[in-house]
Amino acid sequence: MRGRRTSGAVRPDDIRQHNLSLVLRHVHRDGALTRAELTQRLHLSRSTVGALVGDLAQLGLVEEVVPSGGERVGRPSHVVAPHAHGPYAVGIDVDIEHVTVAAIGLGGTIIAREVLPTSPEVTPTDLVALVAGALTGLRTTVGAASRVCGIGASVPGTVDLSTGRVGVAPNLGWEDVPLGEMLEDVADGVPVVVGNDADLAVLAEHQRGNARDCDDVVFLMGRIGVGAGIIVNGVPVRGRDGHAGEIGHNVLDPTGPPCHCGKRGCIETFLGENALLGLAGRPSRRTDTEVADLFNDARAGQREALRAMGAAAESLGRCIADLLNILNPERVLVGGTMAELLDLARAEVEAAVERYAFERSHPGVELLLPAFGADSALLGSGEIAFTALLADPR
Ligand SMILES: [Zn+2]
CATH class of the missing domain: 3.30.420.40 (ATPase, nucleotide binding domain)
Incomplete structure (x- = not known):
């Protein structure tokens, strides 16, 4: 959302498009803003912001409303908000x-x-x-x-x-x-x-969630499979073919269980949902309930379930340590089923990170749950x- 530098001749029409885009991005990202806040953020004149807001309102994209709630003294100031019936x-x-x-x-x-x-x-x-x-x-x-x-x-x-x-x-x-x-x-x-x-x-969390003020973040998604979404210096990292972040297929133990990718002992075979069930001596999942039951049993103190969580927490910590060594992020968000694992066994996960990460790459790194949960x-x-x-x- 930083200002764009352009070279050569710039047509007024391009500037207008650029400014309309800027105003809409700010309202989209941050919700309702007053005209004064927009003027200050965008370093534009009050009249320019007024005209841009007018154009966006005419396009049915924003509307100016009086914010509900809160006692205000004097005339209430309007805010520019996404249009209730906008696209x-x-x-x-x-x-x-x-x-x-x-x-x-x-x-x-x-x-x-x-x-x-x-x-x-x-x-x-x-x-x-x-x-x-x-x-x-x-x-x-x-x-x-x-x-x-x-x-x-x-x-x-x-x-x-x-x-x-x-x-x-x-x-x-x-x-x-x-x-x-x-x-x-x-x-x-x-x-x-x-x-x-x-x-x-990671895009959603960077835009408005638990990484909104953070430009170096990894979202480790663990459902049946395990993969990472990566933002470095504010820019999503996808790799040449879009395969960047396939950390679930890094090999933890070449003598480990066979993985569907054809190798043995991938992180996914120690950390995915079926891996968790297997560690507890239970058959692979058929529905979402088996995994939910396993977490409930662990919270109730059932021994096999707890042992499975401990082993998976160790693998999660190793996986995060690899990400820290390579990317040195400020935050790691853990989502999917692994969010529940982090919630249940945070101390074990953090201890494993401490054991396996390069000393310099992990101090101060925050392990967080996603702001938007499963969404x-x-x-x-x-x-x-x-x-x-x-x-x-x-
Ligand atoms: Zn694999």
């Missing part, structure tokens, strides 16, 4: 047993959501058909006054961001799936963007869906 993004979070489809307003507010049960065997075609039905449902719920400006989808797999093609989503059994194109076929001309779940989770990836999918509108609000 919304559709966020889609594809998980192993369900898909969540939500209408997300400017400002990152979830207006409506549908959670549809699926299964690990769901085919891309079946999933897209489910999403198509949910899109129709959401349009009815939100009402015809608002339009959809973009669709973003989060997938637990590798994604080519430019094409929306899923390279591999191992826990869904998907390989080389043109998900972006398939969703476009049911999107009525609305643009579609697809991203990796951890990459999108980080969903909200991140909304963020990428807003990208085009935020770049050019006209």
